[in-house]
Amino acid sequence: MKLLEYKAHEVFSAYRLPCMHGYTASTADEVKDLAGLLTYPVVIKAQVQTGGRGKAGGIQFAEDTAELLTRSTEILNMKIKDLPVHKVFIGQKVEVATEMYLSFTLDRKSKQPVLIFSTEGGVDINEIAENNPDKLAKVLIPTGPDLSDFVLQYVIDKTGLEPALQDQFRTFCRTLYTIFLEQDCLLAEINPLIVDQAGTLMALDGKIDIDDNALYRHPEIKEFRDEITDNPLVLEARSFDFLYIPIQESGNIAVISNGSGMIMSSIDLISKRGMQVTCALDLGGGATSERIAEALCIVAKNPRVDTIFINIFGGITRCDEIAGGVKNSLEYISQKRLVIRLEGTNKEIGLDILRTISGDLELVDGLYEGVDALAQGMNI
Amino acid sequence: MKLLEYKAHEVFSAYRLPCMHGYTASTADEVKDLAGLLTYPVVIKAQVQTGGRGKAGGIQFAEDTAELLTRSTEILNMKIKDLPVHKVFIGQKVEVATEMYLSFTLDRKSKQPVLIFSTEGGVDINEIAENNPDKLAKVLIPTGPDLSDFVLQYVIDKTGLEPALQDQFRTFCRTLYTIFLEQDCLLAEINPLIVDQAGTLMALDGKIDIDDNALYRHPEIKEFRDEITDNPLVLEARSFDFLYIPIQESGNIAVISNGSGMIMSSIDLISKRGMQVTCALDLGGGATSERIAEALCIVAKNPRVDTIFINIFGGITRCDEIAGGVKNSLEYISQKRLVIRLEGTNKEIGLDILRTISGDLELVDGLYEGVDALAQGMNI
C-alpha cells in the first residue's frame, strides 16, 4: 500500500523525523478554512499516487491567501496521469540549500534491506545512478533491528557527505530505518532529503510503501487504504476479498480465474493471439456460487468488457460452485459473451449445470481451447 | 569467576528474582550485630567455593540468638574441603514443600545456551539425570535475547510441572535467562529451586559463574574477585597479570612457561616420568625481564617448590629477557634447583647471559631434554 505524501509525513512526524508540516484540503472551502493557519509563502502539492507531479503542474506556490485559493482550486481540478486530484497538501515553503536522496528498500536478491543514499537528489534515483554514480552509495543491511555504525560510515565516506551534516544524517538514517522495520515497509524513500538555509536536514517529500500482507499490524494505516484507490471496481472486489486487476485500458476481455499464475498465463496466451485483456479477477481458492456471482457482476460493470473468459482449474475451488455462480448472475451479464473452461473438482457436475442454461455460453475443454474460442469469436 | 552464594542472591535480587534474603558476617561480632535484624528460626550457611557444604556441616539452623552465635562461630572456624570459611550467610529459614532444579549453561558442542530443569532438586544434577531422567528436561536455546514460549512449554510438558506453578516458572526462567545473558554467565544455576508452603517459587541456593573475559563489563562484580581466591600466590600473580595455577598439592616442581599449551605439555611429560608438578605459571606473551623476575619470585614463595623448570618457546617473548629475569631474581631463588630451556627469539643472547651466571643453572636444549634433566636430578 503506497501512502499519499501527506500520510508519509504523518508517519515521519510520529517518529520525530524532521519533515514538512502542513494541512490537507479536499475542496476550495477547506482551503479557505486553512488560510489563517498558514505562514506565507506556502507550497501546495497535489496528493496523487504517481510520480512526475511537479512537471504536471501539481506543485505550486502561493504568496498570499488569494493566490493560495486560485492555485489550490486549479490543482484540485487537475488530473495527473489520468488520476484526479482529490486532495492537496499545503505547508510553508522551505528555502532549499541542497537536495539529496535517501531510501530503504527490500533487496529481493539478497533478501536483505538495502540503504540507498545520494548527495544528489530531487530527481529519479535511476537517473542519479546513471549520471552521478560517485555521489551514490548502495549498501545491504545486515538483518536485525539496528543500523550499524559501519554501514553509515561507509555511506558517508563513499558519498563524501560534508562533516557538518554527518551526525544529523546518522540520526536521520536510524529513524528512517526504524520506520522501515516497524511499519513493514517495502519502501521508505525521502526525495528530496533537503538541507535548508539553517543547515538542517528535512524530508521535503516522502514515499512509503507498506506490505499489504502486514496491514493487520497497522490498523491506523489500513483505514486509509481505500482513499488511494480510484477504481470503484477494485474497491468493490476488495470488499468481497477478490483481487480485481486493471490490465489494458484498450482491451475488451475480462479474465476470471482462481489463482495468480493462471490469470497471468491466460493473459499471456490471449495477448499472444493479438487480443487484449482489460481486466482480470482472481477468485482465490474455494469460492462459493454466491461469491462467484458477485465476481461476475463486478467485471460486467466494466463498460469496456464485452467478453468474459472464465478459466478454472479447480482444486479447493469446485466446478459446480462456479457453474452455480454463472447461473445466478446470468441476468446481470447477459449482454456479455461468456467463454468457460472448467477443469478439476466436480467438473462434470459443473458442466451439466452449465448445459441446462439457455443462452450462448461457450464451453471449452482446456485453456488453449478457450483462447482459441475467444479468437474465433473475434475473427482473429 | 564463581560467585559466592550470597553474591548470587544479590544478583538475583537486583533482577527481582525471588530468592533468599539475608546478611553476611565474617566474625562472631558481626553475627552479634545482626541478631536484632533476624526473624527466627534462621539458617546459617558457610560461604565457600565448593559443593558438599551441607554434608560437611556448613549449613546449620538456629532458633534463637544464642544458638545463632554458637553455630555461626562453629562454621566460621571450619574448613570445608580444605577451604577455610571466611564468611557466613544468615537468613530466615524457609519451609520447603518441594525442591527442584533449574540452570542455564553454555553447551560447548552446539555453541548455544542450554536450559536444564528438573522437578527433582537439591542433589547433584548428574544424579538426577541418572536416577530420574523422566523428571528432567534439557533443551538448547536459540541464540537471541528472548526465551521463546515453545522452549518453556516443552520443558513444562516434558517434566509434567504442575499447572499451578507454570506461570511463575515461566517468569522465573525468563528472568534467570536474562541474568545469564546480561551478566555473561557460563553457568546460572538454582539448586534447589523450591516451592514454599505458600506455593511460591524461590531460589534457595544459587551458583553463578561469570566469564572472566567479560568481567570488564561487570566492574561491580569484578571487585569481589579476590574475595573468592584463597591462594595468596594466585593473587600476587594476578596483580602482575600472570596466571598462577596450583596443580598437585603433593608435587615439588614449578613450571614456568609462556603459553597455556606449553604448560600443559610440560606437566604431561613430567608426570609421565613419575614426577609431580605442584604449580605452574603462565607468563603470557612478551614479558620483560623485570616481570619475569617477579614471576620467579612468586613461584619460589611456594614452600613445596624445590625445582623450577623454565620452558620457553619464544616468539613475542624474547629469550634474552627471560635470561635477564633469571639473573635479576637469582638471590631470591638461590635455594631452588633451576632447569632452563630456551628456544626462539634471541635464544643465543639469552644463553650467553645465563652462562655468565655463577650457580647451578642447568641449561637444556629442548623440552624433552629438560624433562630428562629433571628426572636425572631426582634419580628417576
Next chain:
Amino acid sequence: MSFFIDTDTRLIVQGITGREGTFHTEQMLAYGTQVVAGVTPGKGGTEVLGIPVYNTVREAQERHDANATVLFVPPRFLYGAAYEAIMTGIPLIMTIAEGTPVHDMMRLHHLAKEQGVRLIGPNSFGVISPGKAKAGFMAHRIFAEGRVGVMSRSATNCYETVYLMKRNGIGQSTVVGVGGDMIPGSTFADILPFFEADEQTDIIVLIGEIGGSEEEIAAQYIQEHITKPVIALIAGKNAPKDTSMGHAGAIVSPNGEGSAESKETALRTAGVHIAESTEDILRLIKKLL
C-alpha cells in the same frame, strides 16, 4: 528415494486442529503420507484423526522421530510456528499460508540458512513425490509418478502442467511449490541441486513468473552446475508494470526489474528450453524424452 518427502517421511502437521489442517491431514493420510503427530499450542494431549497433538514441535519430534513438518497456520502465526520448527532443527519445513508479511519471511529465510534446515514456501501448495507421499494441499489425483521434476511459483500453472502431463502418460518424480511470495524460504537455485542429484529425475521443469530475480539466479546455477535438460515457463509477460498480479512476488517494478524478458533471456543463455505456455511445456518434454 525421493529427496524431500518419501515413504519414510515422518511428518508433523502444525496447526492440525484447524479446519484446513484437519482436512488436509486426512487427504495426506489418504495418499499414504506418514503423518505422525500434530502440533497446536494449547491443544497438547488431544487427538485429531487418531493422531496425537502436542503443544510443541520438540515434543512431537522427540516422541515420533519426525523428520519434516508442514504448517497449516494462518499467515499472522506463520512466523512463530516456523521459528519454532527451525529452532527445533526439523530438517524440512513446508509452509503453506498465503499473505505472510515480507519482513517476517526475510527473517525466516536467513534463520533457516543459519540453522541449516530447509524451508519451503510460503504461499505454496507444498511438496509431493507422486505415488509416495505429499505434504501440502495439492489435489493429488492430477499428479502421476514418473521422471520429470517440477518446481513452480504458481499452484494453478503447476496443476495445469502436471495434469496435461498425466493425461499424456508422463509422470513426475517430485513437485515442489516454491511459492508466490517476494521472499521464498527456498529459491529455484536452492532446489536445483536436489533435482540434479535425484536419480528419478530426467528432466527439470521450472515454472516461474514475473518479479524478483530468482529465475536469473537459477539460470546462472543451471549454466554452471546442471547437466539435466531444463524447461522453463515464465508467466506474466503481458502483465502491466508496478501492479501486483495476485502473488505478492509477481510484480514488475516501475523501472522494469523483474520482467519476463530478462528472465527468459537469462534462462535461454543458460541453455534452458523456454516454453510459451503449459501446453508448450508438454511438447518440449515429449521432444526431450
Next chain:
Amino acid sequence: MSFFIDTDTRLIVQGITGREGTFHTEQMLAYGTQVVAGVTPGKGGTEVLGIPVYNTVREAQERHDANATVLFVPPRFLYGAAYEAIMTGIPLIMTIAEGTPVHDMMRLHHLAKEQGVRLIGPNSFGVISPGKAKAGFMAHRIFAEGRVGVMSRSATNCYETVYLMKRNGIGQSTVVGVGGDMIPGSTFADILPFFEADEQTDIIVLIGEIGGSEEEIAAQYIQEHITKPVIALIAGKNAPKDTSMGHAGAIVSPNGEGSAESKETALRTAGVHIAESTEDILRLIKKLL
C-alpha cells in the same frame, strides 16, 4: 593453491594503526603477504607503512578487492570488528585477540555460519601457508614449506611441533590456529575437509587439548570422511579438574567432561595416531611418510 591464504590473498588488517597491528603488518609484508588495506574507524584517509587506512571494511574491500581480513583489535572490540567483517561478507576472517567474552563468540560463531563466511580464532596465532603468505602473529621463521597440514588450539605446542619438523627437514602445507577459547569461529571438524581436499597435504596433524568436545566431533568426522592419515596430540592429561589451564577453553568440568582420555579414545577409535608429546608427533610423521 593453499586453501585459506596464499599468494593471491588480498588481506585487510583491522586495527592496523594499533601497536600490534602495525608491528605484525610489517612482519606479514616481510613474509610476502599482500596486505592491501587497513581499517581503523576514525583513522580513514591515513596510511600505515604505505598502506591506506579506511574507516570501514566495506570501503577497504571495494577499493582493493580484498578477500581476507585479520583482526588485531583488543578483545573488547572484537565483537564489533568481526561483526562488521562478517556482515560485509569477507570470506575469510582471522581473529587473534585473547580474552574475548564467550557470549560474544557464541553470537559470532552462528553469525558467520549464517552468512557463509569462514571465521578463524580468536585466541589464535592466525593462519600460515609457509613460503606463500601468513596472516597472524606467528614467528614465521620456524615454519617450512612442505606437505604436512597442522591445526592447533595452542600456539606454543604448535610452534614446538613445526620447529621440530623443520629441523628434521619436514615442512607444512598450511598451519591453522584454531584458538584456545571455549567457542572457536571454526572447529577442527570445520577445517578438516579443507586439508582432505588440499593437494599439498599428505598428513594432517591435530593438536588439541582438554576441554570441550571438538576433538570428539573431529574424530567422528575423520572416521566418516577423512582418507589421509591423521596424527593427534591432546595436551593437558595431567591438569587438575575444574581449573582453567590458561586457555579459556582448556578446562575439564567437575564431572570429567572434556578429559584427555575421552578425546584420545574417540580419536583412536577413528583410526587416528595418538602422539604422547610433540617429539612423538615427529616420530609418527616420519613413520607415515
